[in-house]
Amino acid sequence: MLVASVALLAPACSTVDRGPVAQCEDDIDCGDGAVCSLALGNICVPEAPPPQTVIGLDIQEGNIRIELRGCDPEVSRQVQGTELRVEKHDSLVKSYSVRANEVQSVLNCGGNSCEDGVCDEDTLTCTRTSDALLGLSMISRLGLAELTSPQKSYVTAPDPPLPEGELPAPAEFTWPSYDSTEAKAHAALRLRVTPPLEALTRSHYQRVIAEDAAPELETSAVIRCQRAIFGNEGSVRTLAGTPVSGANVEFIHNEPIATSATVLGTGAACVDTEDCLPGWACNGAGTCGLDLTGVSAGSSVSIEDPPGALAPAYLHTYCEGIVAPVEPLIRQFRVSVTPPASTGLPNAIYSLAQGFLDPPQPGTLTEVNIQDVDGATSLCLPDWQPTQTIAFSLSGTPVALAETDLGVYACCSTECLPSAETEDGPTPPPSIESCQSFDNARFDTRWHNLDLVEWAVAGCIPTATYSDGSSGGVVRNVSECADEGCSVDLSPGMLDDPGRKYTVSILQPVGSVFRSQTFQVTVDPETTSFEPFELQPRVLLRGQISCASGADGCSAENAIFAAERLRADTDGSDLPGPFYFQARVDANGSFVLPVDPGLYVVTAYPAVGQSGGPAPFEVLDLREGSPELTSVDGVWNAIVAEPFELDDGVLVRVQLSGFDVSTRVTPLDTGSWASQSNFPAEIDLNAALTCHGSSSRGCLIRRIRPTDTPISLLISGRFEFTTRDRGSDQCSG
Numbered sequence: 001m002l003v004a005s006v007a008l009l010a011p012a013c014s015t016v017d018r019g020p021v022a023q024c025e026d027d028i029d030c031g032d033g034a035v036c037s038l039a040l041g042n043i044c045v046p047e048a049p050p051p052q053t054v055i056g057l058d059i060q061e062g063n064i065r066i067e068l069r070g071c072d073p074e075v076s077r078q079v080q081g082t083e084l085r086v087e088k089h090d091s092l093v094k095s096y097s098v099r100a101n102e103v104q105s106v107l108n109c110g111g112n113s114c115e116d117g118v119c120d121e122d123t124l125t126c127t128r129t130s131d132a133l134l135g136l137s138m139i140s141r142l143g144l145a146e147l148t149s150p151q152k153s154y155v156t157a158p159d160p161p162l163p164e165g166e167l168p169a170p171a172e173f174t175w176p177s178y179d180s181t182e183a184k185a186h187a188a189l190r191l192r193v194t195p196p197l198e199a200l201t202r203s204h205y206q207r208v209i210a211e212d213a214a215p216e217l218e219t220s221a222v223i224r225c226q227r228a229i230f231g232n233e234g235s236v237r238t239l240a241g242t243p244v245s246g247a248n249v250e251f252i253h254n255e256p257i258a259t260s261a262t263v264l265g266t267g268a269a270c271v272d273t274e275d276c277l278p279g280w281a282c283n284g285a286g287t288c289g290l291d292l293t294g295v296s297a298g299s300s301v302s303i304e305d306p307p308g309a310l311a312p313a314y315l316h317t318y319c320e321g322i323v324a325p326v327e328p329l330i331r332q333f334r335v336s337v338t339p340p341a342s343t344g345l346p347n348a349i350y351s352l353a354q355g356f357l358d359p360p361q362p363g364t365l366t367e368v369n370i371q372d373v374d375g376a377t378s379l380c381l382p383d384w385q386p387t388q389t390i391a392f393s394l395s396g397t398p399v400a401l402a403e404t405d406l407g408v409y410a411c412c413s414t415e416c417l418p419s420a421e422t423e424d425g426p427t428p429p430p431s432i433e434s435c436q437s438f439d440n441a442r443f444d445t446r447w448h449n450l451d452l453v454e455w456a457v458a459g460c461i462p463t464a465t466y467s468d469g470s471s472g473g474v475v476r477n478v479s480e481c482a483d484e485g486c487s488v489d490l491s492p493g494m495l496d497d498p499g500r501k502y503t504v505s506i507l508q509p510v511g512s513v514f515r516s517q518t519f520q521v522t523v524d525p526e527t528t529s530f531e532p533f534e535l536q537p538r539v540l541l542r543g544q545i546s547c548a549s550g551a552d553g554c555s556a557e558n559a560i561f562a563a564e565r566l567r568a569d570t571d572g573s574d575l576p577g578p579f580y581f582q583a584r585v586d587a588n589g590s591f592v593l594p595v596d597p598g599l600y601v602v603t604a605y606p607a608v609g610q611s612g613g614p615a616p617f618e619v620l621d622l623r624e625g626s627p628e629l630t631s632v633d634g635v636w637n638a639i640v641a642e643p644f645e646l647d648d649g650v651l652v653r654v655q656l657s658g659f660d661v662s663t664r665v666t667p668l669d670t671g672s673w674a675s676q677s678n679f680p681a682e683i684d685l686n687a688a689l690t691c692h693g694s695s696s697r698g699c700l701i702r703r704i705r706p707t708d709t710p711i712s713l714l715i716s717g718r719f720e721f722t723t724r725d726r727g728s729d730q731c732s733g
Contacts, residue, residue, distance in 0.1 A: 035082070037651055039711075039720040040611045045553045049082045050652040051727030054675075056142045056668035056702075060710065061659055063150050066092055066176040067142045069670065071731035073179040082653070083718075089658030094177040096209065097170035100132035100154045100193055101220040105362035124362075129156045130221065133194040134171045136209075139278060141184035142668060143686050143698030149173055151194070170216070177211070186211060188279025188290060191264065193219055201365065202226065203298055205316035208280065208290040210265025217264050225319040227356050228367040229300075231310025231377070235370055236302035236337060238345070239458055240383045243308025247339040249379065251297040251313055254332040254351070256281035258289030261320030292318070297333060310379075312367060317356055328355030330373065334464055337379050341476065344387035344491030346447040348472035350379055351464040372461045380460035382447060385497075387489040390527055394486075394506065396435040396535030399513040399635055401592055412437060413511045414583065414592065435514065435535065441478040442505040442576065443488055446470035468573065474502075490523045499524035505576035506533060513537055515596045516576040538594035539622045539629060543640030545585050545604045547612060548647040554612030556646055560584050560605045560706040561591045563620070564699055565692045566683065568599040570623060579692040580700050589643070597624045597636070601685065601699065604644035605706035606722075613649015613722045614704060617673045619680055649722040656717050664710035667721045668702045675726035 022029070022044040024036035030044035037045045055070030068075055074088050086092070104126045109119035114126035136149040152171040162168060178185040189209045195202035203226045207219050229251065236244045258281040260267060267289050268275070270282035281291035300313035317331050335350040353373040359366045371377045398410040402417055406428050409416055412435035418426035449455060449463040449471045456462070463471040478488050493500030504519040514535040521530050545561060547554035565579040575596075583593035584607075600622055604615040621628055622638055629636045656663060670686055673679045684690055691699035704723050705711075711719045 035651065035653070037611075037720060038714065040609070040722075043553075043611065045611065045651050046648060047082055048650050048725070049077070049729035050084060050650055051672065051723065051725070051729050052077075052084070052731055053729075054669055054671040054727030055084075055652065055723065056670040057654070058142060058144055058666040058668065058710075059656070059659070059663060060665070061663040064093060064174050064176065065147050067140060067144070067147075069142075069180070069182070084652065084654045085657065086654065086659075087657040089656070092176055092178070093174045095215055096136075096173045096175065096213075097216045098134055098154065098173065098191065099167065099170045099218045100130045100134065101127050101218055102130040102223055103127050103220045104223040105359075107362055127220065129168065130154075131156050131196050131199065133196060134173075135192045135194075136173055136175055137190045137192065138175075139184065139187045140697070141178075141182060141187070142670070143688060143702075145697065147176075149175070153196075183277055186277050188277065190279070190290065191217075191219060193221065201228070201312075201314055203314040203316040205318070206290060206292065206295060207262055207264050208267075210263055210267060213265030219264060221316065222261075222320055223363060223365070224359055225317050226314065226365065227317050228312035228314050228365060229310070229354060229370050230312040230367055231302075231308075231370045231379075233306035234308045234378060235310040236308045236339075236379045237381070238383045239380050239455070239460065242383075243302075243306075244339050244343065244345065244381060245302050245304040245308060247302040247337050248299065249302065249310060249313065250299040250336045251315055251352075252334040252336065253292040253295050253297050254334045256283075256289075256291045256293050257318045258283040258291055259318055259320055260285055260287055260289055262290035262292070262318060263288075310370060319356070323358060324356065325358050328357050330355050335379060335461070337381065337472075339381060341489070342387070343384075344474070344489070345381045345384050346445070346472045346474045348379075348381055348447070349464045349466065350461045352461055370461070374456070374462075376456065376459050376461045378458070378460050380455065380458060382449075383495045385492045385495060385525065387491045388523075388525075388527065389487050389489050390523065391485055391487045391529040392441070392504075393532045394436050394438055394441075394535055395532045396514045396537075398432045398435060399537045399540070399594075400633070401513065401540070411513060413509075413513060414594065415511060417586070417592070437512070438506050439479070439509045440507040441486070441488070442507065443476045443478075443490060443502050444473060444505065444574075445493070445500055445502045446473040492523050492525050492527070499527075503574075504530075504533065505574070506535070507576045507578070508535075508538075510578055510581050511594070513540075513594045515539075515594075516578070517596075518572070518576065537635045539597050539636045539638060541593045541595055541620070541622065541638050541640070543591060544589045544643040545591065545615070546589055546643040546645055548645035551612065551645075551647040553648040554646050555606060555610040556585065556589055556612070557610060558584055558607035559589070559610075559646060560607060561593055561602070561644065562605065562701055562706060563593060563595055563600045563602045564701040565596070566599045566601055566619070567689060567692055568623070571598065571692075575692060577693065582706060595622060597622055599623060601683070601691070601701055602644075603701060604646060606646050608705060608707055608709075611722070612646040614669075614724055615644045615646050616676050616724065616726070617679055617685070617701075618644075619683065647725065650725045651720060651722050653718060653720050656713065656719075659713065659717060661713055661715060661717070663713050665713070665719055666710040667704045667723065669704050669723060670702065672724040672726035 027035045034044040035047045052070035057068045059066040106113040106126050117126040117128035132154045133151045135151040138147045154171045191207045194204040267287040273282045276288035280288040283289050298313045298315040300311045333352045338347040339345040400410045402409045409429045416430045499522045508516045515538040545559040563581045583591040585591045600620050606612040685699040
């Protein structure tokens, strides 16, 4: 679709708007084969069955999100009609009442050992209600942000006090429950239990709520499983022995654990983790439990008195069913240490195998000195030189974006383009000589622990590695500059280093004519400033949006073009972003969108409230060297030869029965591209690693409307949107 010749954007023929079929108040006003669209301004549009197989609905009712696919059992089609209906509201949501307890071992059940709890003579344990903050979370089945509930308080001593013997009211939650057989629809529902802010000596922990769990739940923290890790003077220090105070230290579980005690309800039987649903892991007992790998266990800080000592980090070790009176229970952690920026020291990651013995007396909190199984007791950081303040600046030449009778619009961003006609006429071209703006400047250097023997001899806990092979690094961000200019505080690195290399990533906002790019600089003890960072122009993607031939129910007025960057083998490992770009057409139906060089999936949308459906998806190769680019005065340009065509699309009307009228919905396209003969079969926009920007969600461009604003329900419980006319309207099975 791209042509090799290009010129500055010039006036083009505007798309002729096709008038609505007819005005209406109800379907009966439209006759056969048409329905009344209220969302598009009470006009008649063609009636067609919706492509259920490629529709996703992210429904937000109050604090609960419900994610449905068009072919879920909960979604039905109106008899002899096209409207989709979700009528099983009560079966879609499940209610939970949750209380928090603490279980403590006692010598006996007599006397005052358990006067404020319930004592079990057989197990010699005392169970008491416990103040806690509770919250639920689950991964998204549609590749969106994680589903989370607001945190709720469970209070054991409410005001006014409860009558004697009466339990405090539980925390009440509602959560979606699906009939779908899709694995992600039944992923681990995590219950996070956090102590109140004033309970500084309690740990947080997590449980998973099984689908067979009772609606009334009690989650218990076993006191003997709560342990504190502390460190003596110099527990956080440099390799040479200088204590480091004020460092943040986080402990992260580095094993699934998945004990049966992590499950509220019954875990499924398993042979290995592949037999368990997402978020679960298989334990040694042959049942699925909560996979805690990568979950924070707790955090602390290094203190000044005594210097570099580690204040106790209160952790829950999930020791249920494990007795360790002589041989310690070994728990695996990754430990992250982030020293104060003023030290110039890098952050670092460690691999800790920590031993825990059982409390010497029932109910006693076990505090252990941080110590790896090999005996190392210090979280060491490399010996680095102090920071020095270094000045920097950016410089870019304005880029010509458009030319009109008023002159050439040479700008720093598309914000300078002529606005719509006003009484005073269009905005004249700006007079700009140089551009210096940016969103964020990121200075980054990675640290590799190259002498593990010296590290071990010094009594340092072994370092771990990130995916890039490093054990840590320095990251400094600058988002704004003082009146006297931009500066950053950086260290020249190791004491014996002649200088240290940093990667500088300059992040530019959407609309900027300059690409986000990276530079390499070296900081030595004499460095006081960097050479100006010369900004390179982005690729200028130019094109038009129009209505497809024969699309009678379409309007391209104020249409929006969108582009999202796909991951490609030619990309670097740490691109600075942004990765999603949008531009609106001008009065002539034309757009210009500056994007960073790369591989993109693109589409076009009618403006919100305008009739018509989104354009098909396309993939454009806008990488440097691509034949689809041509240079104009040193700026890469790409003109899409044929307009992006909006068509009538398919009007999707959905009724949510039993939902609150405040409910809002975000519709998604979950697969229409598979029905396009020209779309690469290997690209799945639902997959988490297809587009840049996140390793856990699908592509943003799947949204059917060009806005983050969800659709509100009408009083009748209905909502409408227009999607692409690709994808089957028949669900299999």
